[in-house]
Amino acid sequence: MKTNRFWAWLVFAIGAAYFIIPLLATFEFSLRMRRGTYSFDAYASVFADPAFARSFTYSVVVGLFTIVVGVLVVVPAVYFVRLRMPWLRPFMEFVTLLPLVIPALVLVYGYIRLYNSSSLIPFTGSALGTDILLTCAYVTLALPYMYRAVDNGMRTIDIGTLTEAAQIMGANQVQIIGQIILPNILVAILSGAFLTFAIVIGEFTIASLLNRPAFGPYLVGIGTNRAYEPAALAIISFVITWGAMGMINVLGRFAPRTSARTD
Amino acid sequence: MTDIAAPPKSPRRIPWDSLAVFPFVLFAVMFLFLPTLSLVGAAFTDRSGSFTFDNIAGLFTDQIMAAYWISIRISGASALLGALIGLAITLAIIRGKLPAGLRSAVMTFSGVASNFAGVPLAFAFIATLGRLGLVTIILRTVFGFDLYRSGFNLLSFWGLTLTYLYFQIPLMMLTIAPAVDGLKKEWNEAAQMLGASQWQFWRYVGLPILWPSFLGTLSLLFANAFGAIATAWALTGSNLNIVTVLLYNQIRGDALQNPGLGAALALGMIVITSLANIIYLVVANRAERWMK
Numbered sequence: 385m386k387t388n389r390f391w392a393w394l395v396f397a398i399g400a401a402y403f404i405i406p407l408l409a410t411f412e413f414s415l416r417m418r419r420g421t422y423s424f425d426a427y428a429s430v431f432a433d434p435a436f437a438r439s440f441t442y443s444v445v446v447g448l449f450t451i452v453v454g455v456l457v458v459v460p461a462v463y464f465v466r467l468r469m470p471w472l473r474p475f476m477e478f479v480t481l482l483p484l485v486i487p488a489l490v491l492v493y494g495y496i497r498l499y500n501s502s503s504l505i506p507f508t509g510s511a512l513g514t515d516i517l518l519t520c521a522y523v524t525l526a527l528p529y530m531y532r533a534v535d536n537g538m539r540t541i542d543i544g545t546l547t548e549a550a551q552i553m554g555a556n557q558v559q560i561i562g563q564i565i566l567p568n569i570l571v572a573i574l575s576g577a578f579l580t581f582a583i584v585i586g587e588f589t590i591a592s593l594l595n596r597p598a599f600g601p602y603l604v605g606i607g608t609n610r611a612y613e614p615a616a617l618a619i620i621s622f623v624i625t626w627g628a629m630g631m632i633n634v635l636g637r638f639a640p641r642t643s644a645r646t647d
Numbered sequence: 648m649t650d651i652a653a654p655p656k657s658p659r660r661i662p663w664d665s666l667a668v669f670p671f672v673l674f675a676v677m678f679l680f681l682p683t684l685s686l687v688g689a690a691f692t693d694r695s696g697s698f699t700f701d702n703i704a705g706l707f708t709d710q711i712m713a714a715y716w717i718s719i720r721i722s723g724a725s726a727l728l729g730a731l732i733g734l735a736i737t738l739a740i741i742r743g744k745l746p747a748g749l750r751s752a753v754m755t756f757s758g759v760a761s762n763f764a765g766v767p768l769a770f771a772f773i774a775t776l777g778r779l780g781l782v783t784i785i786l787r788t789v790f791g792f793d794l795y796r797s798g799f800n801l802l803s804f805w806g807l808t809l810t811y812l813y814f815q816i817p818l819m820m821l822t823i824a825p826a827v828d829g830l831k832k833e834w835n836e837a838a839q840m841l842g843a844s845q846w847q848f849w850r851y852v853g854l855p856i857l858w859p860s861f862l863g864t865l866s867l868l869f870a871n872a873f874g875a876i877a878t879a880w881a882l883t884g885s886n887l888n889i890v891t892v893l894l895y896n897q898i899r900g901d902a903l904q905n906p907g908l909g910a911a912l913a914l915g916m917i918v919i920t921s922l923a924n925i926i927y928l929v930v931a932n933r934a935e936r937w938m939k
Contacts, residue, residue, distance in 0.1 A: 388845070392743020396753075399736040399816070403760060406771045406813065409781035413774035457674050460667035468664050479675040484867070485924045486683060487874025489891055490913045493898050494682020497689065497910075524678045557663045582762045588877035593898055600877065603766040607881050614770040621767035622759070629758045 407622065414615035426616035433613075439602035443591075446515065446598065447584040450522040451577040454530045457523060459573070462534050463565055467543060480531040483524055492521060492590045514594050521590045526580040533579065537572025538565075575632045582628040586621055683917065689910035702911035711893070715915065718873060718890040721804060725811035726868035730861060732812070733819025734827075741827045754824065757817035764814040769881035772810045776801050802883045810878060815868050822867065826860035859930045866927040870920040890916060 417425040430436055465472045483491070495517060501509035507517035523530075543565060550560045566573070588600030603621075607614045693699040706712070740750050775782050778795060786792045800806055830853055838848040876891035883892075890912065896902035897909040 389744050392739035392745055395735050395739040395743070396745060396749075399732065399739075402816075403756065403813070405782065406775040409775035410771040412781050413779075457670045461671035464664045464667040469668065472668065476671070479671075479679065481924070482675075482679050485870060485920050486679070486917055487870075487876075487891065487920065489874060489876055489894055489898075490686065490916055491678070491682055493894065493909070493913050494686050495678070496898065498682050498685050520674070520678055523674065527674075579762075586765050586767060588766050588880065589895070593895070600766060603770075604877075604881050607766065607770060608884070615774040618767040618770035618774070622763055622771075625763050626759050629755065629762065632758070633755055 407619075410615045410618050410622075414612060414619055417612040426612040427620075430613050430616050430620070435602060439597055439599045442597055443585050443587075443599035446519055446522065446596075447581045449519045450526060450584050451580050453519060454523045454526055454576070454580060455534075455573055458527070458530050458534050458576075459566065459569075460561060462531065462538055463543065463561060466535075466538055467547060476531070480528045483527050488521075488525055488587075488589050489593075491524065492593045495521060496593065508594065514596060518591060518594050518596050518598075521594075522580075522584045522587065525587070525590070526576075526583055529579045529583070530576040533572050533576030534569060537569035540572075541565075541568045571635050571638050574635050578628040578631045578635075582625050585624060686910045686913050686917075689907060690914040692910075693907060699907075702905070702907040703914075705905065705908045706911050706915055710888070711890075711912065714888045714890040714893045715919075717804065717888060719919070721807050721811065721889065722869045722872035724804075725808045725815050725872045726865050728808070729812050729815025729868050730819050730823075730865045733816045734823055734857070734861060736816070737820045737823050737827050741824065742830070754821070757820045759817075761814050761817040761821060764875065765877035766881040768810060768813055769878045772801060772806075772813075773882070776806070776809070802887065807879060807882065807887070810882065811872050811875070815872065818868060818871065819864055822864045823857070823860055826857055830856060863927045863930040866923040866930070869923045873916070873920055873923070 414426045415422040415424065417423060417429070461476065465476055496508065499505050499507035499517060507513040546564050546568070547560055550564045555564070586600050586603065587598065588604060591598035592601040592604070603614070603617055606617060690702050691698055691700070693701060706715075736753075739745065740753055772780075774780055776794070776799075777783065780801075783794050786794050801810070834852055835848055838852055843851070874891065876895055879887055879889055879892060880895065893902070894909065894912050894916070897912065901909070903909055903912070
C-alpha cells in the first residue's frame with residue numbers, strides 16, 4: 385500500500401506542476417514591464433486603457449443579458465416538460481447537447497448567412513440587431529450548462545407537490561413559477577449564471593465574426609500589439625474565472641438538501 | 648425518472664404548457680436547426696442555386712485535407728493525452744489515499760482551468776514557453792538547454808497540444824470523477840479475498856468498468872478541441888493551417904473564394920464532431936448501467 389501512495393503523490397505532483405507553473409510564469413512575466421525590477425506597471429497600463437473598460441463593460445452587459453434570456457428560455461421549459469410533458473425530455477436533451485457538437489464557429493457562420501441585412505430577419509443589419517444576435521448566440525452556447533444546472537435544481541425539489549400545493553392555495557401559473565419554483569431553484573440558476581458568465585466574458589470567435597467590440601477581440605488585439613499587458617490580462621481573466629467558479633462553490637453550500645427525491 | 652402525478656387541470660384556458668416551452672423550441676429552431684440546415688443546403692448548392700456535389704468534391708484538395716488532418720491529429724492527441732493524464736490524476740486523488748481536503752481543492756481548480764480556455768490561455772503559454780517565457784529562460788540560463796534550438800516551437804503541433812491539455816485534463820477529471828467514485832470499495836475487497844493482486848483488480852475489474860466512461864469522455868474532449876479556435880488564433884494568428892482557422896478566414900473574407908466550399912468545410916466539421924459524439928452517446932448508455 386505504501387508504494388500505492390507514493391505513486392499517487394507523484395502523479396499529483398507532476399499534474400500540479402503542469403497547472404501551476406504556467407500561472408506563476410504568467411504572473412512573473414506580467415511584473416517584468418519595468419526594466420530590472422518587478423512592478424505592476426503592466427496592470428496599471430491595462431486599467432488605464434479606455435478600450436479595456438469599454439470592451440469589458442460591453443461583455444459584462446452582454447453576459448448579464450445572456451443570463452436573463454437564458455433563464456427565461458430554460459426555466460419555464462424545463463418546469464413544464466418535467467411536470468406535464470415528459471415525452472419532450474429526449475428532445476430537450478438532444479437540443480441542449482447540440483451546442484457541444486456543433487462548433488461555435490460553424491453556428492456563427494450559419495447566423496451570418498441566415499440573418500444578414502438582406503434576409504427576412506436582418507439581425508446583422510444594425511448594431512443593436514447584432515448585439516441581440518450576439519446575446520442569442522451566447523444563450524445557445526451556454527444552453528447545455530444552463531439546462532443542466534436548472535434540471536438538476538428541479539430534480540432536488542418536488543415540483544409536482546409544490547405546484548399542487550400552490551394551486552390549492554389559489555396561485556396562478558405565473559405566481560407558481562415566479563414565487564414558488566424560482567426561489568427554490570435559485571441556487572441552481574445562479575450556478576448556471578456564473579458558468580454562463582465565465583464562458584461569455586472572454587469569448588472571441590462569435591464576437592469577432594459579428595464585429596462587436598467585446599472583451600475577447602480586445603484581448604487578441606492587445607496580444608498582437610503589446611508584450612507585457614497580455615500576461616497581465618491573462619492573470620486578470622484567470623481571477624475572473626476563479627471568482628465565477630468560486631461563487632458556484634459557495635452557492636453550492638446553500639443548495640436545498642431536504643429534498644423529496646423523485647428519482 | 649420522474650413520475651409526478653399530473654396536477655388537476657387549471658380552469659383557465661391559457662395553454663401555459665405550450666406557451667412556456669415555445670421560447671425554447673423557437674430558440675432551438677432559430678439558433679441551432681436553421682443555421683445548421685442552411686449550411687448543409689449551401690454545401691450542396693452552386694453559385695446559380697442548383698444542386699451540386701462540386702463543393703464536397705472541392706474539399707479534397709491538398710490544403711483543405713491537410714487542415715482537417717492536422718486538426719484531427721491535434722484534437723486526437725490532446726484528447727487522448729488529456730484523458731489518460733486526467734484519469735491518472737483522478738485515480739491518484741480519489742483512490743490514492745491522499746488527504747481528503749485535497750480532492751475538493753483540485754476539483755474546484757479543475758472547474759476553473761477547464762473554463763480558462765481561449766485567448767488568455769494562449770497568453771499564459773506564451774509567457775511560459777514562448778521565446779521569452781519563464782520556463783524557456785530558466786531552461787536556457789540554469790540548465791543550459793535551448794528549448795527552441797532543440798526543435799520545440801509553441802506555434803506547432805506539440806505546442807498547441809500541450810496548451811490544449813490545460814483545459815482538456817481538467818475537463819476529463821470533472822467528467823470521469825463520478826465514474827471513479829462509482830468503483831465500490833467492496834469490489835476491491837472482494838477481489839483481494841479471491842486472491843487477486845492490485846494489478847489484477849485494475850486489469851479485470853477497475854479499468855473495464857471505467858472503460859465506457861473513459862471512451863465517452865474521450866469523444867467529448869475530441870469535439871471540444873476540434874471546434875476550438877480562440878487559443879490557436881491568439882497563439883499563432885492565421886499561420887497555423889488548422890480547419891477552424893481556415894474556416895474563420897473563409898467567413899471573414901471568403902479566403903477560399905467560394906462560399907459553397909466554405910459551407911462544405913463547415914459541414915465536414917459537423918460530420919466529424921457528430922461522429923465523435925455519436926460514439927459518446929452509444930458508449931454513455933452502456934456506462935450508465937454501472938452508475939446505478
